Amino acid sequence: xxxxxxxxxxxxxxxxxxxxxxxxxxxxxxxxxxxxxxxxxxxxxxxxxxxxxxxxxxxxxxxxxxxxxxxxxxxxxxxxxxxxxxxxxxxxxxxxxxxxxxxxxxxxxxxxxxxxxxxxxxxxxxxxxxxxxxxxxxxxxxxxxxxxxxxxxxxxxxxxxxxxxxxxxxxxxxxxxxxxxxxxxxxxxxxxxxxxxxxxxxxxxxxxxxxxxxxxxxxxxxxxxxxxxxxxxxxxxxxxxxxxxxxxxxxxxxxxxxxxxxxxxxxxxxxxx
Amino acid sequence: xxxxxxxxxxxxxxxxxxxxxxxxxxxxxxxxxxxxxxxxxxxxxxxxxxxxxxxxxxxxxxxxxxxxxxxxxxxxxxxxxxxxxxxxxxxxxxxxxxxxxxxxxxxxxxxxxxxxxxxxxxxxxxxxxxxxxxxxxxxxxxxxxxxxxxxxxxxxxxxxxxxxxxxxxxxxxxxxxxxxxxxxxxxxxxxxxxxxxxxxxxxxxxxxxxxxxxxxxxxxxxxxxxxxxxxxxxxxxxxxxxxxxxxxxxxxxxxxxxxxxxxxxxxxxxxxxxxxxxxxxxxxxxxxxxxxxxxxxxxxxxxxxxxxxxxxxxxxxxxxxxxxxxxxxxxxxxxxxxxxxxxxxx
Numbered sequence: 001x002x003x004x005x006x007x008x009x010x011x012x013x014x015x016x017x018x019x020x021x022x023x024x025x026x027x028x029x030x031x032x033x034x035x036x037x038x039x040x041x042x043x044x045x046x047x048x049x050x051x052x053x054x055x056x057x058x059x060x061x062x063x064x065x066x067x068x069x070x071x072x073x074x075x076x077x078x079x080x081x082x083x084x085x086x087x088x089x090x091x092x093x094x095x096x097x098x099x100x101x102x103x104x105x106x107x108x109x110x111x112x113x114x115x116x117x118x119x120x121x122x123x124x125x126x127x128x129x130x131x132x133x134x135x136x137x138x139x140x141x142x143x144x145x146x147x148x149x150x151x152x153x154x155x156x157x158x159x160x161x162x163x164x165x166x167x168x169x170x171x172x173x174x175x176x177x178x179x180x181x182x183x184x185x186x187x188x189x190x191x192x193x194x195x196x197x198x199x200x201x202x203x204x205x206x207x208x209x210x211x212x213x214x215x216x217x218x219x220x221x222x223x224x225x226x227x228x229x230x231x232x233x234x235x236x237x238x239x240x241x242x243x244x245x246x247x248x249x250x251x252x253x254x255x256x257x258x259x260x261x262x263x264x265x266x267x268x269x270x271x272x273x
Numbered sequence: 274x275x276x277x278x279x280x281x282x283x284x285x286x287x288x289x290x291x292x293x294x295x296x297x298x299x300x301x302x303x304x305x306x307x308x309x310x311x312x313x314x315x316x317x318x319x320x321x322x323x324x325x326x327x328x329x330x331x332x333x334x335x336x337x338x339x340x341x342x343x344x345x346x347x348x349x350x351x352x353x354x355x356x357x358x359x360x361x362x363x364x365x366x367x368x369x370x371x372x373x374x375x376x377x378x379x380x381x382x383x384x385x386x387x388x389x390x391x392x393x394x395x396x397x398x399x400x401x402x403x404x405x406x407x408x409x410x411x412x413x414x415x416x417x418x419x420x421x422x423x424x425x426x427x428x429x430x431x432x433x434x435x436x437x438x439x440x441x442x443x444x445x446x447x448x449x450x451x452x453x454x455x456x457x458x459x460x461x462x463x464x465x466x467x468x469x470x471x472x473x474x475x476x477x478x479x480x481x482x483x484x485x486x487x488x489x490x491x492x493x494x495x496x497x498x499x500x501x502x503x504x505x506x507x508x509x510x511x512x513x514x515x516x517x518x519x520x521x522x523x524x525x526x527x528x529x530x531x532x533x534x535x536x537x538x539x540x541x542x543x544x545x546x547x548x549x550x551x552x553x554x555x556x557x558x559x560x561x562x563x564x565x566x567x568x569x570x571x572x573x574x575x576x577x578x579x580x581x582x583x584x585x586x587x588x589x590x591x592x593x594x595x596x597x598x599x600x601x602x603x604x605x606x607x608x609x610x611x612x613x614x615x616x617x618x619x
Contacts, residue, residue: 021394028391036379112375116392117364198510
């Protein structure tokens with residue numbers, strides 16, 4: 001047998017890790033995260049049930065009254081809220097990333113990863129890749145439920161563009177929560193922190209209701225709230241309406257969060273003892 | 274197929290070259306000096322035992338050497354690579370088995386090993402084969418598909434060791450590899466470690482057990498509160514701490530004190546002070562050599578004292594520490610000889 005292939009070289013190169021190795025490492029870690037799901041299928045419950053429950057709740061509880069103010073009853077609200085909920089999917093998954101990673105970080109296997117000659121960002125990239133997959137599944141479920149309650153997809157390319165946009169923003173937000181997951185002591189505090197930050201962003205937005213009737217200061221806030229911007233952009237792309245402002249604000253936030261938080265997360269992960 | 278030589282060209286055992294060199298290593302956590310200027314050396318192909326109580330700095334030392342944390346001062350090289358300047362190369366030639374199993378509990382055993390193979394840049398085929406081989410070698414083939422969380426403590430440690438061996442490391446760090454294991458499982462792990470050493474791997478092992486150090490290590494470094502308090506070959510250190518202890522329990526408890534006095538007056542070269550252990554009704558005699566052992570037993574027989582039991586014991590960590598830090602282990606008992614005799618008599 002060709003045992004020699006396994007032998008480590010006597011002289012180990014100090015060249016930077018090649019991109020192919022990075023991809024291989026990230027792939028191996030993605031496999032790990034996917035195996036977790038296979039081992040524990042219940043971990044998919046949130047991704048599947050969340051869009052079902054939220055769609056049904058909002059459409060049937062608020063649909064009638066908010067729909068009226070939109071000038072078309074419940075059906076008008078379905079067209080309004082489904083793109084909004086899509087904007088929420090990324091946020092929801094991102095929040096879970098922090099708590100999950102915190103637990104993972106405190107397990108012994110992290111020591112092993114950190115003692116291996118791999119780029120330490122791979123561990124984080126893999127986590128984000130798998131969470132984006134979960135988010136896409138949640139989005140697919142949302143669309144199915146949406147169509148069942150009467151959502152009318154008028155623009156397929158727009159639909160795919162909005163899915164891409166929310167995946168982009170979702171992954172940017174995940175860097176923030178990965179950082180929290182690394183620096184905070186317990187999974188509970190990560191969760192509490194996430195709730196405090198996301199609650200106002202989520203409801204002080206155009207996700208669930210138009211912002212026209214909100215007071216001026218809140219309208220100013222929602223205009224640059226990334227969740228609001230993402231919801232507006234998704235709405236414009238999927239069912240028609242203005243897209244540009246929402247699109248640029250979302251892209252700006254996604255870019256800024258990734259550029260600032262990805263290095264911070266990787267650095268914190270690298271240096272945490 | 275002989276698993277022990279699967280991955281390496283025969284390695285030179287114990288060449289005298291240093292595989293791990295540590296000079297003045299310091300690591301502080303706030304006020305706590307986890308490492309306070311540690312020096313040590315592990316020669317290639319040998320096992321160094323790092324003995325110390327909880328909180329002595331053993332884990333911090335291993336974490337510094339495996340690049341998990343950065344020391345505040347001092348130098349360390351592993352297999353010729355500097356822990357600060359060449360962490361990436363260093364990581365390629367080490368294996369680490371932590372105090373807490375460093376395997377993914379949710380993944381099956383095989384998947385754990387395959388994943389590490391891939392992370393070490395083995396091609397898929399080789400990673401698969403290596404996982405199969407190591408599961409076989411560590412007798413885990415039957416549990417290959419079960420999540421590691423269902424493994425027993427011993428199986429988990431074996432998987433952990435297997436994971437450390439994937440990359441055929443030249444230096445292996447074992448941080449308290451048998452803490453929390455029952456004696457039989459502990460023995461299993463020792464056997465595995467011995468096989469790795471036979472393959473030529475250099476091992477730095479931390480432990481709280483003198484017995485473990487004696488089983489596995491050829492040299493010993495004793496640390497306490499971040500400082501090295503003794504180091505050398507195991508037999509030398511054992512000589513310094515009194516080697517074995519002979520425990521003699523006479524049938525008649527009234528014979529305890531006369532026995533102790535007799536040994537003290539025996540005048541054997543190097544025989545340390547005997548201790549009267551009134552709780553168990555026995556006399557403890559530190560023994561340095563087989564000759565002394567024979568002489569002591571001979572003296573007991575000559576006196577015609579009937580013995581209920583006799584056994585030899587390795588010194589406990591406490592005794593080792595007391596000896597090395599300059600306090601005689603006998604001091605507490607010796608201070609109250611009258612009391613112990615009275616207790617025995619009553």
